[in-house]
Each structure stands twice: as structure tokens, then as C-alpha cells.
Amino acid sequence: MVAEGVVTVKRQTPLSSRSWISIDATGKRTVLDEDKYAIMQRVQIHARDLRILDPNLCYPSTILGRERAIVVNLEHIKAIITSQEVLIRDSSDVNLIPVLEEFQRRLPVVQGDAEAGEEDESPFEFRALEVALEAICSLLAARTMELETSAYPALDELTSKISSRNLERVRKLKSAMTRLTARVQKVRDELEQLLDDDDDMADIYLSRKLADVSSSINVSNEPLWYPTSPTIGSKFSRASRMSWDDEIDVEELEMLLEAYFMQIDNTLNKLTALHEYIDDTEDYINIQLDNHRNQLIQLELMLSSGTICVSMYSMIAGIFGMRIPNTWNEDHGYVFKWVVSLTGTFCVVLFVIILSYARFKGLVGF
Incomplete structure (x- = not known):
């Protein structure tokens, strides 16, 4: 008996693992369907550097300078920059679409004033x-502005009215702020680390390194070649930097990085100010809750004092209300008025004494 309806299923490689978008110096956009080994050979980087750009893995924000490429992993922007083209992961992130358009618009050399x-x-x-x-x-600045627009009114509303709905709303905003702060902090730390190391910034000068290698090889009348191994390339890069001036000139790149470092630092300062505002709001709410708790304690003290006085009054009334034959119960009806009056007066005086003592000790605030 032959089985019917048998379908052969072929496992396909995910598109995100092979699809790249290439944008050259003219702004031309090309879709590449190449595996990781072809990409590694194309830009001369290690497998561990390419693994940083894997969208299925989570790596912190990183900017790495290699012999012939710059590996950029900034949130959704996962790119390899060479001296002639930019390779970008073909991601389904909608935030990547305007970035691709911006690459196409700004990568071609813009002619300045003709005159x-x-x-x-x-x-x-x-x-x-x-x-x-x-x-x-x-992108991070826009996310921060959106968070500020939602957080400050929510915090003000919470201070005016403490409710479960407002508390839950502020809790969600605080969680979003914590995640956004971590994202901004990673980008800021990477830029700061890059600015602190001149050698790392020198690695990003791809055009200068290629020009330096070309000139040194032409002087020695040897054919121009590029290292096929990233390890050899790294050694060659270090050797080529030794021919530069004693003080590596990274002023142009340093000014570029400092501009965006100040921008991301300003974003981080806004998030820090928002975090402090949330902490101040929490402290204010805790003070309010403590004040209400103290008021409840004062009320409990007053009720307890009143209960003690009423209990004493009830005890005396119970004693005189016992149906026990005594000689002083006979022909002494006027005593009832004195017992009620004196007992009530004693209880009131005792209540006032207790409250006065509590006020003297600072237990009540009235």
C-alpha cells in the first residue's frame, strides 16, 4: 500500500542569516545573498566579529576598528563599514528603513559651494x-522625549491622588525608563571607551591606513596586496601605524565622536533627572503614607484611652448594679446621683490626663 499525501519538507536557512544590504560610495543599494564565510572574506574580519552582528544573539553596543573594516553594533543598526561600502544586516526592524535612506542620501560625496x-x-x-x-x-533621544511626556504628568497625578491605577501606571513607566537608561548607558560607555583610546580611534581610519600601506609598498617597488587573514591584517595594521607620527592624529574622528557623545550624554542626563524625579515622588508618597499612618495611630490612641475610661465607668456601674442585699442600699436613693456624677467626672478627667501626657511626650500632634 502506497502512502498518499506525503510531502517532503526542505529546511530553509533564515533570510536574516544570509541577506545583507550593500550601499557603496555612490549611494547605490544592493541586496546580497551571501553566507557568513563570503562576508568574512569580503571585508576581512574574524568570525567572532561577525557573530556580534547576529540579530539572534544579544551583544552590547560595540564599535570595533579592524584592518579593512569597522564593525558597528548599535541597537538595531548592525553594519560593517569599509572604505568603499557599507554592509547592513537586512533586518525587519522598521527603525532601519529611515537609516538606509539616510545612508543612500549622505554617503555620496556632496559638492560644496561651486564658487x-x-x-x-x-x-x-x-x-x-x-x-x-x-x-x-x-532614536534614543526621541524615546526619551516620549517617556518624559508620559512620565511627568503621571507622576504629578500620582502625587495628587494615590490609587492602584496611578501606581501601576508609574510602575510601568519606571520599568520602561530603566530599560531605556541601560540602552543609552551602553552606547555612551562605548563612545567614552573609544574616545579614551587613541589606538582604537586610529583603527577606524581605514582610508588613511590603505593610503599609508599603498605608499609604503610603492616606494619599495612591490605589488600592492591586501592580507587575506584578519590576524595577519592586524599585525600589518600595527606595523603600518608605527610609520605614522609619534602622536597619532585622530582629531577629526575625536571631534566627530565627541559631538555624539555629548548628545547621548545629554539624553542620559535627562533620564537621570527623570529617575531622580521618580525617586522624589516615591519619597513624597512615603511621607504621605507615614503621615496617614501616624494619624491612624493617634486616632487609635484616643479610642483606646476612651475605651479605658468607659470601661472603668462600666465597672463601677456594674458593681452598684449587683442585686446583693446591703444596708447602704436601703433608704439611700440620693447616692445614685452622686455615684453617676463622680464616676463620669473621674473618667473625663482621666481621659484628659492621658491625652495631655501623650501630647507632652509628642505622641499626638494636637
Whole structure:
């Protein structure tokens, strides 16, 4: 008997693991369907560097300078920048669409004023890196502004009315603020670490390294070649930097990174101010709750004091209300008035004494 309806299923490789978008110096956009080994050979980077850009893995924000490429992992922007093109992961993130358009618009060399004869002399890798930094800083700044717009009114409403709905709303906003702060902090730390190390910034000068290697090889009348191994390339990069001046000139890149470092630091300061405002609101709410708790304690003290006095009055009334034959119960009806009056007066005086003592000790505030 032959089985019917048998379907052969072929496992397909996810598109995100092979699909890349290439944008060259002219702004031309090309979709590449290559595996990781072809990409590694194309840009001369290690497998561990390419693994940082895997969208299925979670790596912190990173900017790495290699011999012939810059590995950029900034949130949704996962790119490899060379001196001639930018390779970007074809992600389904909607935030990546305007970034691709910005790459296409700004990567081509923009001619300056025709009369002045000026043009944009920034290296290709700097223009690409600037687009990536501007995109991520603008995105985080916009998220921070949205959070501020929602958080401050919610906190003010909570201070005016403490309710479960307002508390839950503030709790969600605080969780969102914590996650956003962590994202901003990672980008800021990466930029700060890059600014603190001149050698790391020198690794990002791809055009300068290629020009330096080309000139040194032409002087020695040897053919121009590029290292096929990233390890050899790293050694070659260090050797080429030794031919530079004693003080590595990274002023152009340093100014670029400092501009976006100040922007991301300003975003972090806004989040820090929001965090402090939330802490101040929590302290204010705790003070209010403590005040209400103290008022309840004062009320409990007053009720307890009144209960003691009434209990004493009830005890005396119970004693005189016993049906026990006694000689003083006979022909002494006027005693009832004195017992009731004196007992009531004694209880009231005792109540006043207790409250006065509590006020003297600072237990009540009235």
C-alpha cells in the first residue's frame, strides 16, 4: 500500500542569516545573498566579529576598528563599514528603513559651494559612521522625549491622588525608563571607551591606513596586496601605524565622536533627572503614607484611652448594679446621683490626663 499525501519538507536557512544590504560610495543599494564565510572574506574580519552582528544573539553596543573594516553594533543598526561600502544586516526592524535612506542620501560625496570650490573631504567611513551614530542618538533621544511626556504628568497625578491605577501606571513607566537608561548607558560607555583610546580611534581610519600601506609598498617597488587573514591584517595594521607620527592624529574622528557623545550624554542626563524625579515622588508618597499612618495611630490612641475610661465607668456601674442585699442600699436613693456624677467626672478627667501626657511626650500632634 502506497502512502498518499506525503510531502517532503526542505529546511530553509533564515533570510536574516544570509541577506545583507550593500550601499557603496555612490549611494547605490544592493541586496546580497551571501553566507557568513563570503562576508568574512569580503571585508576581512574574524568570525567572532561577525557573530556580534547576529540579530539572534544579544551583544552590547560595540564599535570595533579592524584592518579593512569597522564593525558597528548599535541597537538595531548592525553594519560593517569599509572604505568603499557599507554592509547592513537586512533586518525587519522598521527603525532601519529611515537609516538606509539616510545612508543612500549622505554617503555620496556632496559638492560644496561651486564658487568656493569646496567639497566634503571626510573619508567614506567617517560619513557612514556619522550616519549610524546620528540615527541611534536621535532614536534614543526621541524615546526619551516620549517617556518624559508620559512620565511627568503621571507622576504629578500620582502625587495628587494615590490609587492602584496611578501606581501601576508609574510602575510601568519606571520599568520602561530603566530599560531605556541601560540602552543609552551602553552606547555612551562605548563612545567614552573609544574616545579614551587613541589606538582604537586610529583603527577606524581605514582610508588613511590603505593610503599609508599603498605608499609604503610603492616606494619599495612591490605589488600592492591586501592580507587575506584578519590576524595577519592586524599585525600589518600595527606595523603600518608605527610609520605614522609619534602622536597619532585622530582629531577629526575625536571631534566627530565627541559631538555624539555629548548628545547621548545629554539624553542620559535627562533620564537621570527623570529617575531622580521618580525617586522624589516615591519619597513624597512615603511621607504621605507615614503621615496617614501616624494619624491612624493617634486616632487609635484616643479610642483606646476612651475605651479605658468607659470601661472603668462600666465597672463601677456594674458593681452598684449587683442585686446583693446591703444596708447602704436601703433608704439611700440620693447616692445614685452622686455615684453617676463622680464616676463620669473621674473618667473625663482621666481621659484628659492621658491625652495631655501623650501630647507632652509628642505622641499626638494636637
